[in-house]
Amino acid sequence: MSAELNPSGDRPFPPVAWLTTGALALVVVGGIVMASYAPRKAPLGLAEALLALAAVLLVSVVVIFARLKDFAWSTFATVFKWALLAYVIEAGIIEFAFVRNHVSGASLVIISGMLVVFGVSVPTTIAFTAARFAD
Amino acid sequence: MTEVLDTQTRVAHGAPPERTKIQIVPLKGLPFAGAALVLVTVAIATNWTWLLMFAHVAGGGLWTAIDLFVGLVIGPILGRLSIPARAEFSAKFMPAMVIIMPTLVTMNLGSGFQLARKLGNLSPSSPNHAWIIASMIVVGIMATIALGILEPANIAVLFEMNKPVPNGERIGRLMKRFIYTAGITGIMQVATLVIMTRIATQ
Numbered sequence: 001m002s003a004e005l006n007p008s009g010d011r012p013f014p015p016v017a018w019l020t021t022g023a024l025a026l027v028v029v030g031g032i033v034m035a036s037y038a039p040r041k042a043p044l045g046l047a048e049a050l051l052a053l054a055a056v057l058l059v060s061v062v063v064i065f066a067r068l069k070d071f072a073w074s075t076f077a078t079v080f081k082w083a084l085l086a087y088v089i090e091a092g093i094i095e096f097a098f099v100r101n102h103v104s105g106a107s108l109v110i111i112s113g114m115l116v117v118f119g120v121s122v123p124t125t126i127a128f129t130a131a132r133f134a135d
Numbered sequence: 136m137t138e139v140l141d142t143q144t145r146v147a148h149g150a151p152p153e154r155t156k157i158q159i160v161p162l163k164g165l166p167f168a169g170a171a172l173v174l175v176t177v178a179i180a181t182n183w184t185w186l187l188m189f190a191h192v193a194g195g196g197l198w199t200a201i202d203l204f205v206g207l208v209i210g211p212i213l214g215r216l217s218i219p220a221r222a223e224f225s226a227k228f229m230p231a232m233v234i235i236m237p238t239l240v241t242m243n244l245g246s247g248f249q250l251a252r253k254l255g256n257l258s259p260s261s262p263n264h265a266w267i268i269a270s271m272i273v274v275g276i277m278a279t280i281a282l283g284i285l286e287p288a289n290i291a292v293l294f295e296m297n298k299p300v301p302n303g304e305r306i307g308r309l310m311k312r313f314i315y316t317a318g319i320t321g322i323m324q325v326a327t328l329v330i331m332t333r334i335a336t337q
Contacts, residue, residue: 075294
């Protein structure tokens with residue numbers, strides 16, 4: 001967490017946006033695997049592994065945030081709360097489409113977990129990118 | 136008159152012109168976005184084929200057209216403009232994109248899954264099954280690029296522009312990211328057009 005500036009004049013930060021985008025990519029792949037089997041039951045092993053890996057990436061972001069010094073938390077919070085609202089609505093509508101189409105049981109739990117990762121990772125990426133450049 | 140003279144004096148002395156604050160999320164657009172989301176929710180709840188098709192085609196058609204236009208027409212033009220012209224255009228254009236794109240994507244995806252299931256396209260015996268999976272892969276790649284790179288860059292540019300002294304080099308770098316990713320998603324939308332017209336004609 002060095003405060004030194006890189007050649008372009010910006011302070012270097014840990015790769016938070018890469019981790020959250022990685023988590024997003026993993027749940028997107030998991031979502032495609034699950035949806036491609038509908039209306040049959042999808043094999044849950046691969047989807048579970050992808051969801052677990054995405055969760056690990058998000059937890060590592062939380063650890064990074066806990067250690068981050070001199071960060072524009074107020075900008076982060078302002079952007080995060082509104083982006084979270086928007087993406088929770090978006091995730092809610094997609095969840096509704098799955099529920100309405102009789103997805104249930106373990107499949108629904110995994111899809112819900114993936115939508116939670118989606119709903120948290122995108123606002124985190126947006127808020128972090130806006131806050132890292134705040135002076 | 137005094138005001139005019141005062142302005143002229145300030146211009147003559149090279150004082151920076153006053154900039155209006157950019158509204159990052161244009162509030163005027165929210166009712167339209169809300170109405171579109173209510174429409175897609177009603178389409179899913181009622182399972183009405185026409186409304187599902189309307190939400191899917193309207194959302195998807197506009198998403199594809201805007202991505203193609205921004206990626207392949209606006210992006211390259213933007214890249215050739217001067218920095219002040221680029222900033223002025225972006226200040227008006229990017230807030231609109233913050234509202235329009237997520238709304239269109241939600242309309243398209245929310246109704247698309249239900250429509251594919253209702254029309255039997257998701258069934259493994261359907262001739263469209265492979266095309267549907269291909270479309271999911273294309274949409275997945277585009278969504279990851281748009282949500283992970285393009286949209287954060289868009290919001291960061293708007294925040295930078297709202298600063299008392301914006302960092303031009305930083306805006307240029309973020310805009311480059313926006314232009315390149317918009318170009319990639321624009322090109323990928325050509326694949327969407329091929330896939331969707333195949334599905335419609337099989």
